[in-house]
Amino acid sequence: MTPTTKSYTIDVHHVTRVEGHGSIRINTRDGVVEEVKLCIVEANRFFESFTRGMLPQDIPWVVGRICGICCVGHQLAATRAVEDAQGITISPQTLLLRKMLNESQFLQSHVLHVYFLAVPDFVGAPSVLPLIKTHPEVVKRALRLKKLANDYTAVLGGRTLHPMSNTLKGWRKLPDLDRIEQVRNRLLAAVPDLQATIDVVKTLQIPPYERETEFVSLKHPDEYALYDGEVFSSDTRAGVPIRDYRSVTNEFTVAHSTSQWSRWHRESYAVGALARVNNNFAQLRPEAQEVAAALGLQVPCYNPYMNTVAQVVEIVHCAHNSLAMMETVLNGGLQEEDIRHTPGPGWGVGAVEVPRGILFHEYVFDAEGRCSNANAIIPTSQNINNIEQDMKAFVPQMLPHMSREKLTLHMEMLLRAYDPCISCSVHMLNVEFVD
Amino acid sequence: MAMKPKVAFFDFASCEGCQLTVLNCEDVFLDLLALVDIVEFREAMSETAPRCDVAFIEGSINREEDAQRLRGIRARSTVLVAMGACACMGNVQARANFVAPAENYKRVYGEAARNLVQTDPDYWPLWAHTRVRSVKEIVPVDFELRGCPIVADEFVHLVKALVSGTTPHFPVQAVCVECKINENECVFDHGETCMGQITHGGCQAVCVTQGYRCDGCRGLLPQANLAAHQALLREKGATEASIQNRYRLFCSAEPPGKGRRI
Numbered sequence: 001m002t003p004t005t006k007s008y009t010i011d012v013h014h015v016t017r018v019e020g021h022g023s024i025r026i027n028t029r030d031g032v033v034e035e036v037k038l039c040i041v042e043a044n045r046f047f048e049s050f051t052r053g054m055l056p057q058d059i060p061w062v063v064g065r066i067c068g069i070c071c072v073g074h075q076l077a078a079t080r081a082v083e084d085a086q087g088i089t090i091s092p093q094t095l096l097l098r099k100m101l102n103e104s105q106f107l108q109s110h111v112l113h114v115y116f117l118a119v120p121d122f123v124g125a126p127s128v129l130p131l132i133k134t135h136p137e138v139v140k141r142a143l144r145l146k147k148l149a150n151d152y153t154a155v156l157g158g159r160t161l162h163p164m165s166n167t168l169k170g171w172r173k174l175p176d177l178d179r180i181e182q183v184r185n186r187l188l189a190a191v192p193d194l195q196a197t198i199d200v201v202k203t204l205q206i207p208p209y210e211r212e213t214e215f216v217s218l219k220h221p222d223e224y225a226l227y228d229g230e231v232f233s234s235d236t237r238a239g240v241p242i243r244d245y246r247s248v249t250n251e252f253t254v255a256h257s258t259s260q261w262s263r264w265h266r267e268s269y270a271v272g273a274l275a276r277v278n279n280n281f282a283q284l285r286p287e288a289q290e291v292a293a294a295l296g297l298q299v300p301c302y303n304p305y306m307n308t309v310a311q312v313v314e315i316v317h318c319a320h321n322s323l324a325m326m327e328t329v330l331n332g333g334l335q336e337e338d339i340r341h342t343p344g345p346g347w348g349v350g351a352v353e354v355p356r357g358i359l360f361h362e363y364v365f366d367a368e369g370r371c372s373n374a375n376a377i378i379p380t381s382q383n384i385n386n387i388e389q390d391m392k393a394f395v396p397q398m399l400p401h402m403s404r405e406k407l408t409l410h411m412e413m414l415l416r417a418y419d420p421c422i423s424c425s426v427h428m429l430n431v432e433f434v435d
Numbered sequence: 436m437a438m439k440p441k442v443a444f445f446d447f448a449s450c451e452g453c454q455l456t457v458l459n460c461e462d463v464f465l466d467l468l469a470l471v472d473i474v475e476f477r478e479a480m481s482e483t484a485p486r487c488d489v490a491f492i493e494g495s496i497n498r499e500e501d502a503q504r505l506r507g508i509r510a511r512s513t514v515l516v517a518m519g520a521c522a523c524m525g526n527v528q529a530r531a532n533f534v535a536p537a538e539n540y541k542r543v544y545g546e547a548a549r550n551l552v553q554t555d556p557d558y559w560p561l562w563a564h565t566r567v568r569s570v571k572e573i574v575p576v577d578f579e580l581r582g583c584p585i586v587a588d589e590f591v592h593l594v595k596a597l598v599s600g601t602t603p604h605f606p607v608q609a610v611c612v613e614c615k616i617n618e619n620e621c622v623f624d625h626g627e628t629c630m631g632q633i634t635h636g637g638c639q640a641v642c643v644t645q646g647y648r649c650d651g652c653r654g655l656l657p658q659a660n661l662a663a664h665q666a667l668l669r670e671k672g673a674t675e676a677s678i679q680n681r682y683r684l685f686c687s688a689e690p691p692g693k694g695r696r697i
Contacts, residue, residue: 126480129473173645
């Protein structure tokens with residue numbers, strides 16, 4: 001179609017349909033790829049700086065503001081880190097409620113990503129809006145599923161965005177059992193919508209590009225790890241305690257780029273739905289394993305575009321797992337707990353899986369119980385290096401038989417497949433281009 | 436206003452949760468789309484627009500390049516709405532204004548990176564960062580949607596009013612008023628302190644109703660008696676430092692917390 005001797009620059013400023021501002025830059029000369037860069041242009045917000053001086057109980061509440069889509073995940077990772085630092089242990093009831101809250105966010109975020117951010121690419125639409133005319137049933141179903149997931153978060157957390165019910169040691173106000181039952185019934189009734197979601201994803205043409213990489217996720221001996229576990233590598237098939245997370249993330253800066261990058265056992269690693277499904281496939285609920293088989297997702301899977309499929313597998317897992325957890329709560333009821341706490345000194349680390357991958361928070365408190373040091377490492381800053389490595393591997397393969405427009409689309413689709421959350425601008429630096 | 440106004444969303448430094456709140460209006464989303472043309476919404480669509488009737492601005496303005504971009508948006512929009520606590524008053528990230536930029540960079544990126552930024556002109560052009568500002572500090576704002584995040588009902592009310600050519604009405608009343616309507620037990624009665632008396636309502640006191648306190652994310656009421664409120668906090672045992680912390684948690688860029696002692 002196009003000769004292989006093309007020279008051009010692709011410069012996508014402010015990639016759309018991702019959270020936050022990022023840019024892709026690709027330079028080719030005479031058919032040879034000279035430069036592939038993924039740049040972050042988000043303004044710094046310095047959460048790790050301005051949390052200093054804050055009291056333990058305020059930190060999860062405020063750092064949830066790092067990201068609107070992952071606000072629950074940030075809140076939970078921070079809560080775990082602060083509790084670790086303050087020597088707080090939680091009850092089985094609080095653990096169960098936290099897991100439910102977390103899975104509600106997975107449902108909401110994955111549905112949003114699959115329907116609003118990814119599917120339009122595959123059907124050749126610039127956004128979800130034209131689909132209202134061409135695929136009204138798909139859009140209405142997306143809205144139904146998203147609303148259900150949002151209501152689930154609100155029932156558990158007090159509201160959908162920046163929920164306030166969860167705090168250190170437990171719940172400020174326990175969820176209402178009747179409302180949990182209503183969400184349970186709606187989730188049961190949503191099974192046809194989930195099936196229809198699977199059918200839509202089955203029709204998507206996934207680009208066939210593969211690159212072997214290291215997958216990093218939490219791993220737990222007893223369950224598909226989303227809330228708790230060790231940090232596990234697919235390369236070593238072994239884990240390290242989350243308090244040793246710095247030996248995993250190994251943040252570094254590079255001359256040409258701009259965000260802090262991560263690497264563990266090789267030049268880059270991937271976190272997120274595909275990493276989790278690859279590392280913990282056997283612990284997925286059987287219904288989710290069936291969906292993986294139906295959608296052609298076999299582990300290990302090294303095609304990053306399949307992350308969208310892995311998200312659908314997790315939607316089904318979280319739906320069925322949530323139904324089981326809701327049964328437990330409805331059968332056992334909920335008891336008020338004493339959540340009073342006196343701040344003290346300490347150091348702690350917390351990690352949870354959020355929809356986009358593993359998220360770490362770390363806090364140090366001084367003798368008065370005020371925060372003296374904070375660190376947060378988000379999934380996207382861990383993935384950036386891997387996304388750029390994918391781009392470097394795929395662009396030369398795509399270049400001979402793709403137009404500039406198609407190549408641009410595939411690079412944007414690749415970036416969007418990772419579902420990056422660039423607005424979490426902790427640990428990201430801005431860059432300006434000189435064209 | 437045009438019969439079917441062109442509406443655009445722009446994001447600056449924020450968690451993008453307010454735009455997400457717009458996407459979360461599932462029940463009325465399709466109805467709203469029938470009333471307006473969304474011409475730019477980077478979080479949800481790929482298109483961009485040269486001009487629009489209503490621009491929704493999310494996020495605080497942190498760098499000069501952001502201020503320039505905002506001025507450009509103001510120039511090509513008829514109505515400009517500051518959407519959410521970041522746009523209205525800087526929100527939590529304005530706490531970074533109380534620390535020198537070099538110190539902020541050191542804390543987040545380490546001393547070596549901070550030194551390179553300070554000494555090497557080719558290394559990360561970061562000094563464009565000045566301080567966190569609200570939208571109205573840069574350009575005139577026509578309407579404010581308060582809160583962290585915004586309240587979906589207020590967003591829908593604003594859009595409907597703009598479409599029908601009426602003036603949207605947001606009652607100027609304290610969170611306390613709505614808290615009483617919800618028949619909540621007063622936060623002060625169980626040993627906590629609260630910002631509800633001096634904070635703009637409209638959230639239906641959702642945080643207190645859900646078992647927490649009000650932290651003032653909707654900003655200070657213009658006529659609030661701050662001296663009386665601070666006296667009350669002192670009476671409840673709060674120190675000057677903790678009062679300042681309460682006032683600055685969400686309202687750092689607003690008077691009276693703006694770089695001065697309250």
